[in-house]
Amino acid sequence: MSHTVLLVDDEPFNLELLAEQLEDAGYRTVTSGSGEDAWRRLNEDGASYSAVLLDKMMPGLCGVELLRRIKDSPRLECLPVVLQTAVSSAASVQAGLAAGAFYYLAKPFTREMLLAVVGAAVGHRDRLAHLKARSGQQADALQHLADARFTLRTHGEAQKLAALLAHACPQPGRVATGLFELLVNAIEHGNLELSFEEKARRQDEGTWEAELEKRLAEPVRGGRRVTLAFERLADRLRFTVSDEGRSVDWQARRVRQGEGEARGRGLLIAERPAFDALEYRGKDNSVEATVFLAAD
Incomplete structure (x- = not known):
């Protein structure tokens, strides 16, 4: 293409x-x-x-x-x-x-x-265009979804789930991107224990994909799951993302600066353009994202 x-x-x-x-x-x-x-x-x-x-x-x-x-x-x-x-x-x-x-x-x-x-x-x-085409048919049904709980392990699963659930929101394009970034951070920096510095270094070396596949194949780190909980409230939608990695403060995974490179790009994308509110839950390996619904 x-x-x-x-x-x-x-x-x-x-x-x-x-x-x-x-x-x-x-x-x-x-x-x-x-x-x-x-x-x-x-x-x-x-x-x-x-x-x-x-x-x-x-x-x-x-x-x-x-x-x-x-x-x-x-x-x-x-x-x-x-x-x-x-x-x-x-x-x-x-x-x-x-x-x-x-x-x-x-x-x-x-x-x-x-x-x-x-x-x-x-x-x-x-990826967004492909997933949008696939999930568009379910958009009407998602308006009736009250609450749900999902688990996932890989980037591919994160892409599909983020694109699907985003269609429950008023601006699905923005939410799909932000939700995907939160899930990826939970996979990479939570379950697979990759630091921002190591990810950046391996991307520069061209060994990033190989390292990711290696860790996903490991019995302990690769077997961990990310959980995404969805709740529909009267005036808002709530997404809660949790991982099974070490007890590391989500705040510590936010943007850092070093050698001219931004660390934690995905979390910053999620913070403002994608969601109306984002709350990190201390050292509980969990983050709560909120999308407000327009009043009828």
Whole structure:
């Protein structure tokens, strides 16, 4: 399947370099020199893009404001946006991720890092589209679901369950992403005992998938389950995610900063764009996410 990436940067040289690297890797690219032009293109034909690679600092409509517009649009909210930034401070990165960015690239970045992040972004878009098509038929039935309890072990199971239950919510695209991230963090950093630092290192080395499969095959860590409890209350939906790993405070799994890399990206995505409230339960390996329902 061919993927088209929208490149947004006010520097022509940067656009040319990014387009060349991505097209050599098999992507189609469309370039835009301003936030205003990019917003126009997205409004005209947003469905044609698999991802957006967006410079954060631009005159006029800046990258963060364009990102907010994308995430506030029901038609575009599931489109993954990767921010490029020369300012890789913790506050800058957190602001971008909290606004809904899929990931960020700290300049200067290598071709390998560019392709890895863009590949993850378009893969995420493909999975959401596939799962949305599969779970859409159950959307009406989910409105009558009062409470349920599920257990899972793998990323694939997390994807399917997150996409399904998200359709019980007013904005399923946002909730699906946030719920999936909470489940993945419970699997990886809870049950499989992977630190943020080791995950980042193995991703850089290209050994991440092999390590994940190795740990899932182990009798102890691989046999642990993540539990997801769903409750429908009068004015809200509640999702509670728990793991069977060591008793580690969920707060400790939140975003950290080191060597210019953000740790715990998934938890930050879940905190603001996906849910109306998120409560970490101390050292009980549990997190409670809430989605408010509109009053009738």
